Amino acid sequence: MAKILDDTPKPTAKERLNKTLDGVQGSQAWSSIFRPGSIFRKGYTDSPRNRSYVIMNSVLYHLHPVKVKRHAVKVSYTLCLGGLSFFLFILLTVTGIFLMFFYRPTDVQAWNDISNLQTSVTFGLLVRNMHRWGAHLMVLSVFLHMARVFYHGAYKPPREFNWVIGVVLLMLTLLLSFTGYLLPWDQLALWAVTVGTNMMGYSPVIGTQVRFVLLGGKEIGGDTLLRWYVLHVLMLPFVIVIFMAIHFWRVRKDGGISGPL
């Protein structure tokens, strides 16, 4: 009986601790964070090599090359408008996800949910405000970005295709803003969307059908709300992200931003 018992002495607390530490420090996660040359291991010193690593060893490498033309970093040339549009999109996604926790897209509950969000959810009013003002700001910044690109002649070869993508992005931004407009389900939303969709109804040949598909019926109602909600939180963001990816890729493919004039 005694033979099959384990004779090795029980590890002490210190041995166990050391073993755990070794396990952690030998793990893949540890060695990838504290890999040789990592700034977590030896600190960041300002050298051309480390400046390159900041981009090369991070997800930013998808957006930026390690080096850019000197004139491209002049704020007065781009006014940061394209970058700010993207940043506002991220801000809208974050605040939008917060809002989704408190919102049900039905004609009975939608308005009450927004009202409750403003009065009884912590930071609910603030986040809703930021989402709304951020959306208007994004429409504005995308529009100004387009004007900036036009006045710099940046749509000329080799960037023609990226201009086309850009116009599509402007349209998608307007559609995102417009679909979001209906969701509070107040008088402002309902009648603004009524006016807007009536305009679409004037399209030749397919006007009536387009309006029917968008409204989910002959008139605005609960079905419209659900439809526009799905468009607003899922479909249009999905499409715009794809177009943004192409847009950013083309910027680098075409040799960075245009200019100098």
Added chain:
Amino acid sequence: MTEIPEHLLKRAQAAREKAAADEGASDAPAAAAAASADEPAADPRIPAHLLERSKARKAQADSAGGGGVAVQEKVASVVAAAPAGGGVPVGAGPGGHTQRLLTVVKSGSIQDVKASPVDKVHTWPHLLAAEFVAALACISFTFFFSIFVNAPLLQQANINKTPNPSKAPWYFLGLQELLTMFHPMIAGVTIPGVGLIVLILAPYIDKNPSNKPEDRKFATSLMTVHLMFWAVLVIIGSFFRGPGFNFTLPWRDGIFFEL
């Protein structure tokens, strides 16, 4: 003066001995080879005047003491010594030359050499720092604006109660303004449709390659007129339209506009 590598000399020597050994085997080819080596002018492929010039140059070089002798000529003189032993190295050309010019590759004809390096700076910190500050400014503006100004939330939607005036979102107010002037088909479809298509096709319509403002006065003025057209319509639609979408003055009747 360039030295001839030892292994090449050895190879030439070996070839010479081989030729000498072959000479004993057959008389006629060796004699012919010797003849051609002795008298290169016999080669019909080389024009006579070139051979004359070459001979004169060689004589000149010899008299100069070999100070300016080029490599080929040195090789040639080494090889030319072969006929004394009787025979030419394998693969030697007319006059005993063991090398010739195949082609001249000019610089830049195959690989494009970038003439002017572009002036570049590191993205970090020069670009990322600016982007970070811009993002920070943007989020703090939105944040503080949201603290002080609330988003509108009117009464719950009611299909049976039409507010007066009913306005579209501000970016569509230009279109709504056009609807007061034209048939819906023109104002709602034709004008924005044509505008959108022209906008998309701008790079394919505008063939002017310059991006200098002074070269594109027509394009920039057209765009400015276009932008102003919509801006004025949106401003009128937003602030100068009251009940019944009739023209009002905002300082007299107030503003009928919600963002």
